[in-house]
Amino acid sequence: MADRLASDLLRPVFQTTGKFYALVAVLGGIVLCGAAAWGYQLYYGFGVTGYNWPVYWALHETNFVFWIGISHAGTLISAILRLVNATWRRPVTRCAEIITAFALMIGAMFPIIHLGRPWLAFFLIPYPSERGIWPNYRSPLVWDFFAINTYLLSSLLFLALPMIPDFALIRDRAAGLRKKVYSLLSMGWQGTPKQWHRLESAMHIMALAILPIAVSVHTIVSFDFSMAVVPMWHSTIFGPYFVAGAIFSGIAALIVVMALLRKALHLEAYLLPLHFENLGKLLLLMSLLWGYFVFNERLTVWYGNSPHEMNVFWSTQTGDFAPFFWTMVLCNFVIPFPLLAIKKLRSISTAVIASCCVVAGMWLERFLIIVPSLARKSTSYSWGTYTPEWTEIIIMVASFAAMALLYVLVSKLVPIISIWELKVGEHPKSKVPAVVREEETTAAGELL
Amino acid sequence: MPHRWGMTVDLDRCTGCEACVVACQAENNISTVGPVEASRGRAKHWMRVERYWEGEFPDVQLKFRPVLCQQCDVAPCEPVCPTYASSHTDEGLNAQIYNRCIGTRYCANACSYNVRFFNFYNPVWEKPLHLQLNPDVSIREQGVMEKCTFCIQRINAGKIDAAANDRELRDGDISPACVQSCTANALVFGDLNDPESAVSRLSRSPRGSKLLEDLGTQPKVTYLERGSWQESAGTRNG
Numbered sequence: 242m243a244d245r246l247a248s249d250l251l252r253p254v255f256q257t258t259g260k261f262y263a264l265v266a267v268l269g270g271i272v273l274c275g276a277a278a279w280g281y282q283l284y285y286g287f288g289v290t291g292y293n294w295p296v297y298w299a300l301h302e303t304n305f306v307f308w309i310g311i312s313h314a315g316t317l318i319s320a321i322l323r324l325v326n327a328t329w330r331r332p333v334t335r336c337a338e339i340i341t342a343f344a345l346m347i348g349a350m351f352p353i354i355h356l357g358r359p360w361l362a363f364f365l366i367p368y369p370s371e372r373g374i375w376p377n378y379r380s381p382l383v384w385d386f387f388a389i390n391t392y393l394l395s396s397l398l399f400l401a402l403p404m405i406p407d408f409a410l411i412r413d414r415a416a417g418l419r420k421k422v423y424s425l426l427s428m429g430w431q432g433t434p435k436q437w438h439r440l441e442s443a444m445h446i447m448a449l450a451i452l453p454i455a456v457s458v459h460t461i462v463s464f465d466f467s468m469a470v471v472p473m474w475h476s477t478i479f480g481p482y483f484v485a486g487a488i489f490s491g492i493a494a495l496i497v498v499m500a501l502l503r504k505a506l507h508l509e510a511y512l513l514p515l516h517f518e519n520l521g522k523l524l525l526l527m528s529l530l531w532g533y534f535v536f537n538e539r540l541t542v543w544y545g546n547s548p549h550e551m552n553v554f555w556s557t558q559t560g561d562f563a564p565f566f567w568t569m570v571l572c573n574f575v576i577p578f579p580l581l582a583i584k585k586l587r588s589i590s591t592a593v594i595a596s597c598c599v600v601a602g603m604w605l606e607r608f609l610i611i612v613p614s615l616a617r618k619s620t621s622y623s624w625g626t627y628t629p630e631w632t633e634i635i636i637m638v639a640s641f642a643a644m645a646l647l648y649v650l651v652s653k654l655v656p657i658i659s660i661w662e663l664k665v666g667e668h669p670k671s672k673v674p675a676v677v678r679e680e681e682t683t684a685a686g687e688l689l
Numbered sequence: 690m691p692h693r694w695g696m697t698v699d700l701d702r703c704t705g706c707e708a709c710v711v712a713c714q715a716e717n718n719i720s721t722v723g724p725v726e727a728s729r730g731r732a733k734h735w736m737r738v739e740r741y742w743e744g745e746f747p748d749v750q751l752k753f754r755p756v757l758c759q760q761c762d763v764a765p766c767e768p769v770c771p772t773y774a775s776s777h778t779d780e781g782l783n784a785q786i787y788n789r790c791i792g793t794r795y796c797a798n799a800c801s802y803n804v805r806f807f808n809f810y811n812p813v814w815e816k817p818l819h820l821q822l823n824p825d826v827s828i829r830e831q832g833v834m835e836k837c838t839f840c841i842q843r844i845n846a847g848k849i850d851a852a853a854n855d856r857e858l859r860d861g862d863i864s865p866a867c868v869q870s871c872t873a874n875a876l877v878f879g880d881l882n883d884p885e886s887a888v889s890r891l892s893r894s895p896r897g898s899k900l901l902e903d904l905g906t907q908p909k910v911t912y913l914e915r916g917s918w919q920e921s922a923g924t925r926n927g
Contacts, residue, residue, distance in 0.1 A: 286831045287792070288809030293730030295803045297794035357792015357807065357832025364772040364791055374773065374789075382771040382793055469799040470765050470904050615798060619901050622739040622756070623803035625730055 268646035275639020301355035308348030314491030315341025489527035490603035493596035572602025702875035705753035709867035716866035720812030758837035759908030766796035840865035
């Protein structure tokens with residue numbers, strides 16, 4: 242049993258096919274195109290983008306909020322599932338945690354890409370300057386800087402901790418340089434009861450700690466908008482609204498990634514319809530919650546009838562941005578709701594269709610929060626609009642390719658499904674450490 | 690007592706000639722961007738004259754409103770800047786420190802008046818305009834925000850001149866380029882902390898109001914305009 246687990250799940254780590262290289266080449270090529278587009282923007286100036294007065298934030302910021310939102314897939318979902326001890330979570334958690342780490346890295350690049358002078362981004366770091374200048378702690382962008390770095394650090398830790406026993410497993414099977422690297426990564430893991438105990442408590446502490454961090458991160462991202470006196474930005478609902486949207490898009494991304502992995506790595510025996518059904522139910526719940534928030538946001542603005550806000554309101558309901566708004570409603574609610582709610586329709590493919598819609602819809606949601614407000618600020622003389630140029634579109638496409646590329650690469654380095662957690666799951670009655678230790682030793686023994 | 694610079698804009702006097710716009714452009718080394726970029730919304734106008742049409746044809750009325758940085762006491766642009774590039778001076782100006790600006794453009798988004806401008810490219814001047822650059826004003830590079838300074842170079846020059854001649858700064862010693870060039874005398878500049886200055890007296894006029902006053906930004910620019918209720922009552926205030 243243990244051997245089947247290990248050989249199935251470790252196969253991608255030890256065997257490299259031609260398809261892998263082709264995929265890395267294609268994705269790497271797209272990422273390089275994105276890097277070139279950013280270089281073009283740096284060299285010729287920010288004017289090569291579609292940004293203008295008064296829409297000074299647009300696609301880069303949309304992507305920033307979108308990717309930070311996607312990052313809530315992981316950590317938050319896996320932490321909740323771990324804390325409530327949902328046993329079906331076992332094959333899912335690592336997929337989710339990897340999304341978090343990479344989505345955060347990609348998301349955190351956009352605030353740098355969007356700067357007029359990115360080479361001075363270090364001004365945000367409170368370093369001891371000879372002139373005694375510190376960053377402005379009243380600025381939500383500085384809060385962002387600290388929140389995202391905290392989240393990145395803790396989610397990397399949260400990702401790396403449960404990898405240690407699997408690193409040890411690879412170490413035991415590998416030879417040469419790979420053995421040396423994995424010996425370092427597994428940090429002397431022997432699978433002793435003491436080590437298992439420490440890992441379990443560390444995971445528990447991290448799962449508890451990461452929940453408030455994840456909630457605060459997207460709340461602070463929402464503060465970038467809600468702190469400014471801009472029509473339909475200046476709203477008290479934004480904190481929870483953004484967090485709910487983030488979890489919503491995160492689950493959707495997780496379902497898409499899981500379906501892709503299932504096909505690509507032949508994980509049909511591990512990622513079961515049950516997992517997609519359970520995650521689909523969570524997605525349905527978040528879809529309802531998201532619809533509730535949008536209804537709240539829209540109704541209070543409409544009822545309040547403030548002239549400044551109504552200009553933004555109508556531009557999204559019936560005006561220039563209406564096609565995007567109604568597409569968003571379609572993607573986030575109208576399509577996924579029946580697909581996920583009606584039991585007969587529930588399947589892996591419908592869950593994936595619903596999730597793809599939600600990912601697209603949530604991207605539109607971020608765009609619709611940022612751009613229409615800036616295009617319809619308080620004085621009608623300075624109204625404007627925005628059309629993206631190729632520069633920011635290429636950078637955006639490259640960010641998606643970067644996510645896929647990092648995922649493909651990491652599937653070479655670690656088993657995408659946590660082997661030891663699955664093993665624990667197959668012996669639910671036994672105490673965790675002893676069983677796994679036994680499994681571990683027999684697995685190693687069989688190999689030898 | 691430190692100075693507190695302010696301005697009044699008399700909309701009843703403004704003819705919409707835009708001399709203030711041109712003077713500002715020349716005084717502050719504001720680069721022009723050409724018609725194509727201007728049509729894409731990249732033009733920079735620290736001072737602009739907004740035109741509003743009221744009524745239905747043929748009974749229409751055209752109104753001019755010169756808009757520049759309102760030098761708010763509670764400025765939305767200042768707290769949001771992560772690097773203190775946008776900060777308050779002792780004399781109440783909303784200063785922009787170009788060397789400190791990293792170009793997040795957050796200040797421009799937060800500003801309700803849209804009077805902050807981003808340098809999408811490095812500045813260029815069509816010949817022979819490059820020969821008339823003002824040596825007292827620094828050039829802003831690509832990626833930096835810029836905005837009206839109330840011609841801070843003229844404020845500083847006025848203070849230095851007064852100190853060199855060993856006298857107090859008098860009302861009217863300093864006038865920003867827009868004020869100096871206003872043919873209709875619609876713009877008045879001065880120290881709001883001097884209750885007797887022309888700008889202080891005009892700011893107290895019943896014709897006065899602040900732009901987007903309800904946002905609580907407490908601007909130091911006051912707009913003077915005879916309201917329709919005053920016209921119908923036949924009063925002539927201010």
